[in-house]
Amino acid sequence: MNITIARLRSFVKYNGPLETVLDSFFENYVKWMNANPQYNYDTYNVSFDNTRPKRTPETIKWADVIVIPSDSEFRYHGELQMNPKDLAKSNEHMDEIRPYFEGKDVIMFCSDRADTEALYRNEVFKGIRLKSFTKIDEIDFSGNIHGMKYHFINTLKNPLAEMVGSTKSIDFGYWGRMKHGHDREKTIRQIYRSELSCQLIGGMPSGVERKSKWIKDWKKLYPLLEPCRTTLCFNWLDETATTSRYVEALAIGIVPLVWRNYDVNNTYVIDEWQRVQTFEEFQTKAMMLRSDKFHAERLELARQNYAKVHLTEEEYYNEFEKMMNNAIILPNYLKF
Secondary structure (H helix, E strand, C coil), X not given: CEEEEECCCCCEECCCCCCCCCHHHHHHHHXXXXXXXXXXXXXECEECCCCXXXXXXXXXXXXXXXXXXXXXXXXXXXXXXXXXXXXXXHHHHHHHHHHHHCCCEEEEEECCCCCCHHHHHHHHCCCCCCCEEEEEEHHHCCCCHHHHHHHHHHCCCCHHHHHHCCCCXXXXXXXXXXXXXXXXXXXXXXXXXXXXXXXXXXXXXXXXXXXXXXXXXXXXXXXXXXXXXXXEECCCCCCCXXXXXXXXXXXXXXXXXXXXXXXXXXXXXXXXXXXXXXXXXXXXXXXXXXXXXXXXXXXXXXXXXXHCCCCCHHHHXXXXXXXXXXXXXXXXXXXX
């Protein structure tokens, strides 16, 4: 069986954890490849050897199974959120490789609520008959597959600094891409204009000054976020979903507060105190966290609660392995 991992839009040069948004998936995929030498592997717009990734349509044509680590595919459809020239160039590449997906098994690694099977079938591969489509979702894993990031981020910590404790001097930290809806933009503007001090990195609402554009490399991002006391986690499109920001915050030493019905089924075991309904409630709790003692207590409780569902790296791989094996075998009507 021939398997190609393909980034349809932006490339990924995977050298290890904490350098790409989908590192939790990539790290497990590398382990899975090493554990399954009976298959043949190749790449499209991805590299694992520190070389620049290449778009190679022949590796899509060659493959029986195509693995797609999906990251913001929705931005290329509907209400566009990118430069038209960049979109046109990207779509040219898609037009070239789309016919080669005919009759193929597709496995999508999903880490974005808007990157759905329907989007891929009806838009990305419009007019193409896939043999099968399997989605492996971040929330299919206990504590979210990005619980892996908790383990990854812990490797960045200075043991001596951990013993004496880090200085918390900034009220609010926020990092990542901006998405519309669920009061996210309005609330971040309110926080920015309040008396709370902010460290903002990545895409921000208009009128909000950020410290930096998005930083993929956590070795650079971590020291900018470490001084922050709290952050705010929002859902987008799906109230049952969770996000990596919550896990990342706990690993950094930030108390994550959550907006309204975030993780409505409480799969993260979130304490009710962490849930806020209004900007005013968030501001009050953020100011309470200026107390080092109170901050330490809330952080410890949040970490203890999340530990109830958080897996080891080995346990995450075991779950990933079962899902990948099923995705490979089930299209041939065998149950694993």
